[in-house]
Amino acid sequence: MMTYLLVCLCGGLGATARFVLNTSIQQTWKRLFPLSTFVINVIATFCAGLAAAAYAQQVVPESTYLLFVTGFLGGFSTFSTAINEMVSLFRNRHFGMATFYLIATIVVPIICVTLGWLVGSTVH
Template identity: 30%
Template structure:
């Protein structure tokens, strides 16, 4: 039960952070490209790679703290359900170049960001 509370707490914080970034990006980049979710997916991918790398280094993190950061915080912060909905909207609006860039960019940069976060822990 305690782990569920850690996941819930992390998820709540991650969700709030995601929403704040979304609103901030809309304010500064008010266009039809989902830059907020794009930014969150890349940043979240980097952070989960970093957290997993650090926990693998045995930096003294408890299982509760690792779960709080990865499943809770990062899980609440990054959402591929939103990613899918926004891709659908891009297709519905015939924004094929936006759809292609968003999909391919999110996947490739997300994987590279996880690798970069994890590689950073090896330094």
């Protein structure tokens, strides 16, 4: 039961961090590209790769991995918002930007997870 509560707490902290970062970026970024969601998901996927490598090498215990990845990063990252932003771009006939964002939202996080894993695998 305690693990469930801690995952919820970490998820809340992740959501709060996402809100703060999202708000900060949106105050200065006034362009069509949804930079705040993109940056948040890039950070989250890189950190997920780091955490996965650390867990695979038994640097961190399963409980820490669970709290960080499922809890904090689960609350921090936001794939559903990215999809909603893509749909809005398409609906508003910004086809080029929507297509770019779609590709970037899929390709860049895969690269980030891989880089996170590589960086985490070299640290012992």
